[in-house]
Amino acid sequence: MDDWSSLRQRAWERVFRDKEIGYLDPDIFPLLEAFRTRENAFTQSSCSGRITIIDSIFPWSRKHSSVIYKNHLETSVDEFKEILAQRQAWRLWLVVQGPIVHVYAKDESEAWEILRIARSVGYKHSAILTKNYKGTLVELRTGIKMVHLLRENQDQIIHDEELKRIVGISLEVLKEGKKKMEELRLAILSNGNDPVELRENSEGKPEVHDVGGKLP
Amino acid sequence: MDDWSSLRQRAWERVFRDKEIGYLDPDIFPLLEAFRTRENAFTQSSCSGRITIIDSIFPWSRKHSSVIYKNHLETSVDEFKEILAQRQAWRLWLVVQGPIVHVYAKDESEAWEILRIARSVGYKHSAILTKNYKGTLVELRTGIKMVHLLRENQDQIIHDEELKRIVGISLEVLKEGKKKMEELRLAILSNGNDPVELRENSEGKPEVHDVGGKLP
Numbered sequence: 001m002d003d004w005s006s007l008r009q010r011a012w013e014r015v016f017r018d019k020e021i022g023y024l025d026p027d028i029f030p031l032l033e034a035f036r037t038r039e040n041a042f043t044q045s046s047c048s049g050r051i052t053i054i055d056s057i058f059p060w061s062r063k064h065s066s067v068i069y070k071n072h073l074e075t076s077v078d079e080f081k082e083i084l085a086q087r088q089a090w091r092l093w094l095v096v097q098g099p100i101v102h103v104y105a106k107d108e109s110e111a112w113e114i115l116r117i118a119r120s121v122g123y124k125h126s127a128i129l130t131k132n133y134k135g136t137l138v139e140l141r142t143g144i145k146m147v148h149l150l151r152e153n154q155d156q157i158i159h160d161e162e163l164k165r166i167v168g169i170s171l172e173v174l175k176e177g178k179k180k181m182e183e184l185r186l187a188i189l190s191n192g193n194d195p196v197e198l199r200e201n202s203e204g205k206p207e208v209h210d211v212g213g214k215l216p
Numbered sequence: 217m218d219d220w221s222s223l224r225q226r227a228w229e230r231v232f233r234d235k236e237i238g239y240l241d242p243d244i245f246p247l248l249e250a251f252r253t254r255e256n257a258f259t260q261s262s263c264s265g266r267i268t269i270i271d272s273i274f275p276w277s278r279k280h281s282s283v284i285y286k287n288h289l290e291t292s293v294d295e296f297k298e299i300l301a302q303r304q305a306w307r308l309w310l311v312v313q314g315p316i317v318h319v320y321a322k323d324e325s326e327a328w329e330i331l332r333i334a335r336s337v338g339y340k341h342s343a344i345l346t347k348n349y350k351g352t353l354v355e356l357r358t359g360i361k362m363v364h365l366l367r368e369n370q371d372q373i374i375h376d377e378e379l380k381r382i383v384g385i386s387l388e389v390l391k392e393g394k395k396k397m398e399e400l401r402l403a404i405l406s407n408g409n410d411p412v413e414l415r416e417n418s419e420g421k422p423e424v425h426d427v428g429g430k431l432p
Contacts, residue, residue, distance in 0.1 A: 127343030
């Protein structure tokens with residue numbers, strides 16, 4: 001076994017170990033398994049999509065920021081009420097995001113092939129992040145994201161009607177992400193030769209516009 | 217002049233033409249100009265960061281979606297009220313995003329160098345999108361983003377207090393993006409050898425976690 005193959009094997013062993021101890025996202029294993037059919041790739045840190053509530057000035061900050069709620073599978077008005085009953089330090093941001101998959105490809109041609117497959121099912125924010133001794137690192141990402149200001153401060157009152165609306169739409173967004181995760185799984189298994197219906201329904205194409213100095 | 221140099225020259229001519237006719241984002245030119253100091257790169261479709269309101273089921277959708285408000289420089293409660301007075305077809309989403317810059321690098325080493333510089337000032341969602349006859353296309357992007365459900369439907373009442381809060385925070389987010397745009401401009405001009413203060417204040421580092429199967 002060459003060096004790269006043993007890196008790949010160790011990465012998979014780690015996935016199985018993480019699965020065993022419950023460290024893996026609860027619903028991501030079928031997707032990772034699909035990638036196992038590709039001899040020249042292995043997955044790294046990936047996320048199946050999730051609903052989080054973050055206490056911070058800005059949701060992308062690392063300083064003064066803590067994740068106070070996280071759920072990859074579901075949520076409820078009651079769970080939100082529990083969070084809202086607690087004291088907050090900064091602002092509460094509700095962040096719902098689709099799946100994010102990191103894959104190391106043995107070489108660049110494998111990286112482009114994985115990107116082609118992912119983009120064909122709507123992973124339009126996918127790209128090559130870096131190259132190192134593990135290979136070419138690809139990030140696969142959809143445009144699915146909600147970053148909603150849930151509560152600016154403790155004094156702000158959130159009525160039940162509003163809470164119900166926000167929770168409902170968060171669940172819709174989460175579900176869109178899970179649909180995209182399944183589409184990627186099928187696309188990887190079929191090597192991107194998936195039935196046309198799937199491609200037609202996807203919002204595919206990378207978000208690259210070839211115009212002078214401006215995004216539309 | 218070789219083929220690539222004339223591609224570069226035409227790209228810059230287009231930027232100047234776009235600037236002339238007001239097609240460029242109103243505040244992006246100084247950043248593009250900074251990139252002009254790099255002989256082996258030229259910018260393509262880029263955005264200086266903006267506040268938009270989108271009428272759609274989901275803000276990332278292309279179908280049944282229209283941008284009903286866009287401002288790269290500022291906004292106000294009055295402008296929001298005007299938008300909210302109109303009929304909506306789907307849902308109103310408030311999307312505020314930081315700058316997004318697309319750069320073609322002549323070769324891969326120039327692409328990695330640009331990525332290094334951008335990441336050093338917090339453009340952690342930056343990556344290589346594609347390679348073609350124009351070179352290696354790099355996207356530079358921060359984590360700055362707000363995707364807020366503004367109004368689910370026409371019946372929903374938004375009180376003045378809530379509107380003021382949302383507009384205020386949107387402006388804060390927009391401003392964070394503009395700060396990052398200026399940081400990138402300075403970093404490009406100094407070739408990434410910017411004073412330490414700048415780097416210490418930035419939330420730098422690409423968002424790549426080297427753990428088994430899970431994002432933290």
